[in-house]
Amino acid sequence: MNLSKKKTYDVVVIGSGAGGQAAALTAQENGNSVLMLEKGRHTGGSANYSEGLFAVGSYLQKEKGIHVSGTEVLKEEVEYSKYKADSRIWRKYVDASSENVMWLHNEGVQYEGVQAMGAGEATWHIYEGFGDGVIHKSLEPKFKKLGGELLTSTSAIDLKINIDNTKVITLRDEVSGKVEDITAKVVILAGGGYLNNSELMAKYTDYNLNRLIPVSSGKGTGDTLRLAWKVGARKYGLGMAMLFGGYLKDPDEPSFKMMGSQMNAAAGQQPLLWLNENGERFVDESVIYNFSMAGNALYTQNQVYSILDTGVIKKMTKDGNFMGLGIYVKRGQKMDKLQEEIDKAVADKKPFIFKANTIEELADKMNIPVENVTATIAKYNKDAKNGKDSLYGKDAKYMIPVEEGPYYGFKLNVGAFCTMGGLKVTTKKEVEDNNGKVIPGLYATGNDAAGLTGDTYGPNMPGTCAGYAFYSGRNAAQNAEKYLK
Structure with missing residues (x-):
């Protein structure tokens, strides 16, 4: 036949x-x-x-x-x-x-x-x-x-x-x-x-x-x-390759399943705080509004971590996110499942997430220099309160202080849709x-x-x-x- x-x-x-x-x-x-x-x-x-x-x-x-x-x-x-x-x-x-x-x-x-x-x-x-x-x-x-x-x-x-x-x-x-x-x-x-x-x-x-x-x-x-x-x-x-910024890698699930995750959008797609493997900021994080350039920016570092404190999680839950991920997680959407998804990832010991009650403990868990992380976040919080990003000129509305525990670090990889x-x-x-x-x-x-x-x-x-x-x-x-x- x-x-x-x-x-x-x-x-x-x-x-x-x-x-x-x-x-x-x-x-x-x-x-x-x-x-x-x-x-x-x-x-x-x-x-x-x-x-x-x-x-x-x-x-x-x-x-x-x-x-x-x-x-x-x-x-x-x-x-x-x-x-x-x-x-x-x-x-x-x-x-x-x-x-x-x-x-x-x-x-x-x-x-x-x-x-x-x-x-x-x-x-x-x-x-x-x-x-x-x-x-x-x-x-x-x-x-x-x-x-x-x-x-x-x-x-x-x-x-x-x-x-x-x-x-x-x-x-x-x-x-x-x-x-x-x-x-x-x-x-x-x-x-x-x-x-x-x-x-x-x-x-x-x-x-x-x-x-x-x-x-x-x-x-x-x-x-x-x-x-x-x-x-x-x-x-x-x-x-x-069509890069689209930060993305979480879950070894237990197909990669596309993260597209609809509020946790993934919160960790990888927001104009908040990113640290490299040395605990330093390296870019104006609002580059995420151009997701291809955001992918390039992430690739300038050997590893990148997104830092969220409980305060910004509460803010996105109540008021909505800053940036979505296409129409899978819409821009401005209230992140009503965010804390639940984070808690589950921590409970399941997912390798991309770190939780701590202090910044020092978080840095230690992420295995990046504690003194660098604490100094970077102290400067970031000072700039946030002064309403001016003295390093990279990020818009003041995205300078949200990191000061309420528990604190979460997310290991970011780089997502790509196609060549x-x-x-x-x-x-x-x-x-x-x-x-x-x-x-x-x-x-x-x-x-x-x-x-x-x-x-x-x-x-x-x-x-x-x-x-x-x-x-x-x-x-x-x-x-x-x-x-x-």
């Missing part, structure tokens, strides 16, 4: 996340024969956990009177990338973003509203049911209804291109191990990057992987990048070879396609990663249709 229903297709899409689903459905709506491949048992990948997508000029923004200039967005994002992002790609993305929101709406996606994140613009269109609902209630059912073919637990393990540009894809059933070849006129790569491939991360990034916590589906292993590189695609835009980049693409999402020439009929989407970022992600325009995945999937399929004709 064959793995696939046919031996040849117009379009084969490798990956079933946001980019893959958008590409497959668009190609199917265009009347092509389409096969979408997913190596895991479940579709959607890390897009299942996404909260919303970027757009300017959408119908939702117009309804709320929100105006954001597309050109100003482009300029800010390209400057933020130190001009490593491609302005042409950003221009086309921005110009198509409102239609992208409407396309999803027309496919059955419902939105909760539009909002900002951190200090950014209100470009984040939050969809109901997270990305899981977008994919499994709207896009994928429609793709199947229109006759699209989906294979799960099926990997693409090899790619060859014949002299007539026909693509030969070798499939492997991950259950039985059976292998077979199929052909296609077009291949669209939507593998979701390489965050979960430690070998590629070690080779192409500078991050200390012992401290990096991938918060993803676990399937971003660079498979589609390696397929493309094998057929001559240019390696490009590697080295970037972005790996393949050089045109504005039509065509993959380029090492000579800058297009590889006919080969396209890349989402996190596989370089051009949207530099060495960090620009969170001031929230939703750009998810939005780009949907947009680039559609864009690839639209241009593939022209190629097929």
